Amino acid sequence: MEDPQRNTGEGSEERLPRQEERDRAPIAVKIVVAGGFGVGKTTFVGSVSEIEPLTTEAVMTQASEDTDDLTATPDKTTTTVAMDFGRITLESDLVLYLFGTPGQRRFWFMWDDLVRGAIGAVVMADTRRLEDCFPALDYFESCGLPYVVAVNHFEGTEYYEPEDVREALSVPAQVPVLVMDARKRDTVVDSLTALVGHALDLTPA
Ligand SMILES: Nc1nc2c(ncn2[C@@H]2O[C@H](COP(=O)(O)OP(=O)(O)OP(=O)(O)O)[C@@H](O)[C@H]2O)c(=O)[nH]1
Numbered sequence: 436m437e438d439p440q441r442n443t444g445e446g447s448e449e450r451l452p453r454q455e456e457r458d459r460a461p462i463a464v465k466i467v468v469a470g471g472f473g474v475g476k477t478t479f480v481g482s483v484s485e486i487e488p489l490t491t492e493a494v495m496t497q498a499s500e501d502t503d504d505l506t507a508t509p510d511k512t513t514t515t516v517a518m519d520f521g522r523i524t525l526e527s528d529l530v531l532y533l534f535g536t537p538g539q540r541r542f543w544f545m546w547d548d549l550v551r552g553a554i555g556a557v558v559m560a561d562t563r564r565l566e567d568c569f570p571a572l573d574y575f576e577s578c579g580l581p582y583v584v585a586v587n588h589f590e591g592t593e594y595y596e597p598e599d600v601r602e603a604l605s606v607p608a609q610v611p612v613l614v615m616d617a618r619k620r621d622t623v624v625d626s627l628t629a630l631v632g633h634a635l636d637l638t639p640a
C-alpha cells in the first residue's frame with residue numbers, strides 16, 4: 436500500500452530555500468592574476484587559495500641580476516616561471532580558479548594560453564613602479580577582457596588614493612581600482628569580488 440507520508444520527503448514542493456541553495460551546482464570560472472615582476476601575484480594566490488596552491492617558483496640566481504630588478508623586494512629569492520594556480524569558493528556556489536602569470540618579460544609568450552577562457556583579470560600594481568603593469572593593462576584592453584586594478588600596498592611606502600592611481604594609469608572610469616595587501620586574505624577577496632561584479636556588469640544580459 437502507498438505510504439501517505441512519502442510525498443513530504445526530499446523532492447516535494449516543501450523544500451526549504453536553504454536546501455535548494457545547497458543543491459545548486461557551483462559555477463566555476465577562471466581568473467587571471469597579472470602584473471609586473473615581483474608585484475605580489477604568487478602571494479595573492481597563496482593568501483586565498485583553499486587548496487595548496489600550485490606554484491612554479493624557481494630560485495633566482497646571479498645570472499638574472501641584470502634583468503630582474505629587486506630594489507622594491509629585496510627579500511625575494513624566487514620567481515614564477517610558468518604560473519600559479521589556486522582555488523577559492525565565494526558564496527558557496529561560485530568557484531574561482533586563479534591563474535597567476537609569470538611576471539618577467541621573457542615568459543610572456545605563455546599569456547595567450549593562460550588567458551584562454553578567463554572571465555577577467557586582476558592587474559596588480561605597485562606604486563613605486565607603476566609602469567611595470569602597463570603591458571598587462573595594454574594586453575587586457577586590447578583583447579577586451581574585463582579587469583580590475585589591485586594596488587598592492589607595501590607597508591612603509593607612500594599611500595596613494597585609488598583615484599590618483601587611476602589617473603596615473605589612465606584607467607577608464609568604469610574599471611574598479613582598489614588598494615589592497617596581497618598578504619591579507621580579506622583584501623584579496625575584495626579584489627576578486629570587485630572583478631566578478633565588474634565582469635558581470637559587462638556581460639550582455
Ligand atoms: N611587505 C610586503 N611584501 C610583499 C607584499 N606582497 C608580496 N610581498 C613580498 O614581495 C615579494 C614578491 O612577491 P611574489 O608574490 O613572489 O611576486 P610575484 O608577482 O609573484 O613575482 P614574479 O612571479 O617573480 O613576477 C615576496 O618576497 C613577497 O613576500 C606586500 O603586500 N607587502
Ligand SMILES: [Mg+2]
Nearest residue numbers: 476477514515
Ligand atoms: Mg610569482
